[in-house]
Amino acid sequence: MQVVAIVISLAVSVVAVALFARAGAALVSVVNLGKPVFGRRDAKGQRWRTMLAETLGHTRMLAWTAVGIAHWFVFIAFGALFFTLVTAYGQLFDARFALPVIGHWFVYEWLAEAISWLGALSILGLTAYRLLHRPSADGRASRFFGSRMWQAYYVEATILAIVVCVLLLRGLEYALEDDPSRFHYPMTFFIGQAFTGGSTSALENTVFAVAMIKILVSMAWFVVLARNLTMGVAWHRFTVWPNIWFRRKADGRPALGDLQPIMVGGAPLDFDTVEDLDENAALGVGKVEDFSWKGLLDFTTCTECGRCQSQCPAWNTDKPLSPKLLVMGLREHAYAKAPYLKATEDDRATLPEAAAQEAERPLIGDEASYGVIDPDVLWSCTTCGACVEQCPVDIEHVDHIVDMRRYQVLVESSFPAELNALFRGLESKGNPWNMSPTTRMDWAKGLDFEVKQVGTDVADLSEVEWLFWVGCAGAYEDRAKKTTQAVAQLLHMAGVDFAVLGNGETCTGDPARRAGNEFVFSMLATQNAETLTEARATKVVATCAHCFNTLKNEYAQVGVELEVVHHTQLLNRLVRDGRLTPVAPVNGSSAGRTITYHDPCYLGRHNQVYSPPRELLQIIPGATYAEMPRNSERSFCCGAGGARMWMEEKIGERINTNRTTEAIETGADAIAVGCPFCKVMLADGLTAKQAAGEARDDVEVLDVAQLLLASVQRAGSNGATGAEPDGADPESVTATTDVGAGAGATPTEAAASDASNNPTPEPDHPAARARDQATGEASVDDR
Numbered sequence: 001m002q003v004v005a006i007v008i009s010l011a012v013s014v015v016a017v018a019l020f021a022r023a024g025a026a027l028v029s030v031v032n033l034g035k036p037v038f039g040r041r042d043a044k045g046q047r048w049r050t051m052l053a054e055t056l057g058h059t060r061m062l063a064w065t066a067v068g069i070a071h072w073f074v075f076i077a078f079g080a081l082f083f084t085l086v087t088a089y090g091q092l093f094d095a096r097f098a099l100p101v102i103g104h105w106f107v108y109e110w111l112a113e114a115i116s117w118l119g120a121l122s123i124l125g126l127t128a129y130r131l132l133h134r135p136s137a138d139g140r141a142s143r144f145f146g147s148r149m150w151q152a153y154y155v156e157a158t159i160l161a162i163v164v165c166v167l168l169l170r171g172l173e174y175a176l177e178d179d180p181s182r183f184h185y186p187m188t189f190f191i192g193q194a195f196t197g198g199s200t201s202a203l204e205n206t207v208f209a210v211a212m213i214k215i216l217v218s219m220a221w222f223v224v225l226a227r228n229l230t231m232g233v234a235w236h237r238f239t240v241w242p243n244i245w246f247r248r249k250a251d252g253r254p255a256l257g258d259l260q261p262i263m264v265g266g267a268p269l270d271f272d273t274v275e276d277l278d279e280n281a282a283l284g285v286g287k288v289e290d291f292s293w294k295g296l297l298d299f300t301t302c303t304e305c306g307r308c309q310s311q312c313p314a315w316n317t318d319k320p321l322s323p324k325l326l327v328m329g330l331r332e333h334a335y336a337k338a339p340y341l342k343a344t345e346d347d348r349a350t351l352p353e354a355a356a357q358e359a360e361r362p363l364i365g366d367e368a369s370y371g372v373i374d375p376d377v378l379w380s381c382t383t384c385g386a387c388v389e390q391c392p393v394d395i396e397h398v399d400h401i402v403d404m405r406r407y408q409v410l411v412e413s414s415f416p417a418e419l420n421a422l423f424r425g426l427e428s429k430g431n432p433w434n435m436s437p438t439t440r441m442d443w444a445k446g447l448d449f450e451v452k453q454v455g456t457d458v459a460d461l462s463e464v465e466w467l468f469w470v471g472c473a474g475a476y477e478d479r480a481k482k483t484t485q486a487v488a489q490l491l492h493m494a495g496v497d498f499a500v501l502g503n504g505e506t507c508t509g510d511p512a513r514r515a516g517n518e519f520v521f522s523m524l525a526t527q528n529a530e531t532l533t534e535a536r537a538t539k540v541v542a543t544c545a546h547c548f549n550t551l552k553n554e555y556a557q558v559g560v561e562l563e564v565v566h567h568t569q570l571l572n573r574l575v576r577d578g579r580l581t582p583v584a585p586v587n588g589s590s591a592g593r594t595i596t597y598h599d600p601c602y603l604g605r606h607n608q609v610y611s612p613p614r615e616l617l618q619i620i621p622g623a624t625y626a627e628m629p630r631n632s633e634r635s636f637c638c639g640a641g642g643a644r645m646w647m648e649e650k651i652g653e654r655i656n657t658n659r660t661t662e663a664i665e666t667g668a669d670a671i672a673v674g675c676p677f678c679k680v681m682l683a684d685g686l687t688a689k690q691a692a693g694e695a696r697d698d699v700e701v702l703d704v705a706q707l708l709l710a711s712v713q714r715a716g717s718n719g720a721t722g723a724e725p726d727g728a729d730p731e732s733v734t735a736t737t738d739v740g741a742g743a744g745a746t747p748t749e750a751a752a753s754d755a756s757n758n759p760t761p762e763p764d765h766p767a768a769r770a771r772d773q774a775t776g777e778a779s780v781d782d783r
Helices: 004-029 044-055 065-080 082-093 107-133 135-141 149-176 189-195 200-227 232-244 271-276 293-301 305-313 321-343 353-361 375-381 388-390 397-410 418-429 471-476 476-491 509-513 518-534 545-553 568-577 613-617 655-664 676-691 706-715 766-775
Strands: 465-469 539-542 563-566 595-599 670-673 701-704
Touching: 004 082, 004 200, 004 232, 004 321, 004 353, 004 418, 065 082, 065 107, 065 149, 082 107, 082 200, 107 149, 107 388, 149 189, 149 200, 149 232, 200 232, 200 595, 232 293, 232 539, 232 766, 293 321, 293 397, 293 613, 305 321, 305 388, 305 655, 305 701, 321 397, 353 418, 375 397, 397 509, 397 518, 397 766, 418 509, 418 518, 465 476, 476 568, 476 676, 476 701, 476 706, 509 545, 518 539, 539 595, 545 563, 545 676, 563 568, 568 613, 568 706, 595 613, 613 706, 655 676, 676 701
Parallel strands: 465 539, 539 563, 595 670, 670 701
Antiparallel strands: none
16 A cells, blocks of 8 residues: 555655746736836835735734635645645555654644644535535525636635644544643543544555645646646645735735826836837737736735625626626636637647737627627726725726727727717817806805905915815806805804916816826826926815825825815814814704714725714714614715716616615615715715605705804804804814824925926827817817
8 A cells, every 4th residue: 555655645746836837927928928017116115015014914814804704724734734735645654653853842732733734624615615605505695696607616625624634634633642641632632532542554654645645626716727827726825925925005905095007018108208108009908918917916816805806886786787797707718818819820820819819809899799798797897996995905996997998089989979979078078067167156155254265355375274175066066056155154153275277177087087088187297296386386285085086096106295184084184173163953953863974985985084083973962873784894886986987887787776765774864975976876866766755855965064064154154153263273283193083194395397398299199089080170279
């Protein structure tokens, strides 16, 4: 038996390791087909700390606590029990073999047994969880829908078989000892007792057999991986380390907030030299090889766990987009096309027909065109970031989706027809509603105080504390105007000195950028950068979560560094400083109702602002706060992000309806929001529910500022009960290091550099043609 075990084990091991090594090299060669990537090697020490925290500490896995704990024990078992594999090879030659140096050190033996048992129990728990939530039982509600279940079951069976072999071998070691001690076998002695009484020869042969089985199971795992390069549920054990290390943000934050600019040659596209671009330069991603190597590593690392899918608003409303299935499709296509990409022109003719067909597939195309990603999948994304927030291996789904949109808009001119009006309005009027720029200050009509404007009432922003960024919705959309007015009134009541840009303000460019139109975004951002620099802007408060995110995270790309806060953060600080004081409601007051809060994606997930709006709502006297089941990091999108605000929802349930239903079911009288996009979407959803008799007529959608204003106004004619405006401590609102409960950033001394005009590409250049096709022939009337 011993000879057979040695020959079979060693022969299989040599073949398996050779196949696995060759497969690893093939995997690296596929990843290397991607384009260069910019800024992934900075802050090396921080990257190492982040990687170790996320892998060894399972910080992101533990967001799903029970599953995360079980996975951690399996993860530890997978690595720690490597020494038991070495022991198994030794036991082929000597049934009583023990590792050199470690030998029978009781600490090692106790840990090996404990890890084996915990690993076995954990893998059984994970397998049971997968079986209970299998797609055949839960359908689309299963986060494993679309995952290749056999691969997961195989991996789980492999781990279970290995730990069982470890425990059996420990029991056999006990039985082989002349005078065994339970001290060295605290959790396997009873297994050994079952073998006690057998002959030494029989026990040794059993050790040889079990050691061989353990080795064969381990080597079979290597062979299966070698034959399945897209088996992410197994390969991620190796690829997750570099994928986390090379993440976009070294400090451990997910790839949310800002979007990366279009990359050409591993560096951001310089619009000053856009006319010098090679005609074949990819503006975005039009082929799988246009993704960066980090993108291809993302696809390779996907474990098919489905956490992203379970949180996706599109998938949860019966749309075709699943972030998981999107990544899986791109992975399969990349590895199927790789032989063609790696072959020379002469060798391509000899490739199998399947490889040539794969190379001809359009990256974006419907079923009729044999596309890899259906257009409905690509354009269903709201860029809410739930997928990125949930992914335990740091895949950057939103970046990849926007890159594909960029190519479709700028090169293919293939995008939803509704976006034509959006692009025209942004380019010609500076706002997505295509309304006259000269009416931007209409929202201030009727206020009982004067709103200062830069260039009219103040020379520049150095004369005031804050620039109040109104935003397009806040200036033009009737429901959002009420929020703008409420914030202005509250700031005035608290004695905060602020000014607005008035007609000098234009759209930040967020809708254009998320829709893939980087040219229009650049035009708007450059225009705003010039205005902000000339106005000497340093500190900005914004009511729109999208404006807040773009100004805070993306305008540094156009040379403007700003300290940006959301209005709920600033208002929260003013209340804590006593400059605004809510008072108890009178009978029948609308402020004494039950309130629930909807987290705007671009305030919450993208910028981690969760506490300030809740604190404001919870301190309104007489109001009862009710949290929705899906909240904070797991909040559900309103459906407006990613330029979806201007696209019709034609597939499945409307996202805003789904979210409105959840809000209504809390029994709330008021649905509080912190973003005008959310306000529009939830108000529309509420109106539909009320028309259908599914919601009370007295339920309202209100901004947090409106609810606060209703309470503060009861305090007296001027609404302020703390220090008088003239006597207010200016540091109380300028020291934004503690604005909001979750704030802690040091104020940035803005030193905005002069920004040059964004040059328009030459008319005959492909970039210019792409821009013109994307935006249409825009009118400049009323500009």
